[in-house]
Amino acid sequence: GDSVTQTEGLVTLTKGLPVMLNCTYQTTYSPFLFWYVQHLNEAPKLLLKSSTDNKRTEHQGFYATLHKSSSSFHLQKSSVQLSDSALYFCALSNNNNAPRFGAGTKLSVKP
Amino acid sequence: AQTIHQWPVAEIKAVGSPLSLGCTIKGKSSPNLYWYWQATGGTLQQLFYSITVGQVESVVQLNLSASRPKDDQFILSTEKLLLSHSGFYLCAWSLLGNSGNTLYFGEGSRLIVV
Known part of the structure; x- marks a missing residue:
């Protein structure tokens, strides 16, 4: 069946450093990949989405590229801020099914 | 613009008591609607989905039920x-x-x- 894997449960970084959160997936159909961000005590919000192979998608300083050859959609940012501390979910979908979410990665940014 | 509103914001209930949570969508006609559950710090588990009024599909069994009485309500x-x-x-x-x-x-x- 379809699956999404986020390997890091917790990532702790100092402000200003770059970050990459890993996301890999398995599916038999043409995928849509998403990144959602959830700040403490808030609902998840869409950060990025893509279905185009090898095209970089950017929003609010975050970016990701869907690589179908490696089934990956890693989230990156060149310089993290304190306000980026949150839970980040990678999700997989197609046009017919609701997105399936990964386990989530908690990003903690220290001063 | 579309808006989605849930109620109540928070509840503290006793074991064995009943529960009703609501959701209203405004600004979109005939949306797909979903219920998800999340343990603290956990992943998002889909519970139910509905593609039209009166039709609800269960994804996991958690002794919960869902209904869609109106196009904009779940x-x-x-x-x-x-x-x-x-x-x-x-x-x-x-x-x-x-x-x-x-x-x-x-x-x-x-x-x-509790």
Whole structure:
């Protein structure tokens, strides 16, 4: 069946450093990949989405590229801020099914 | 613009008591509607989805039920709460099309069962 894997449960970084959160997936159909961000005590919000192979998608300083050859959609940012501390979910979908979410990665940014 | 509203924002309920959580979507006609559950710091578990009024599909069995009495309303309920029902309940909508079923979440309802 379809699956999404986020390997890091917790990532702790100092402000200003770059970050990459890993996301890999398995599916038999043409995928849509998403990144959602959830700040403490808030609902998840869409950060990025893509279905185009090898095209970089950017929003609010975050970016990701869907690589179908490696089934990956890693989230990156060149310089993290304190306000980026949150839970980040990678999700997989197609046009017919609701997105399936990964386990989530908690990003903690220290001063 | 579309808006999604959930109620109540938070509840503290006793084990064995009934529960009803609601969700209303405005500004979108015939959306797909979903209920998700999240343990503290955990992943998002889909509970139910509905593509039209009166039709609800269950994804997991958690002694909960859902109904869609109107096009813009989705209700989650149970007659007897369990301790394991504690968590964050999120309603979401999407539209059929070529956007991969992008989900947009409501603000959530936090439930503590004691």
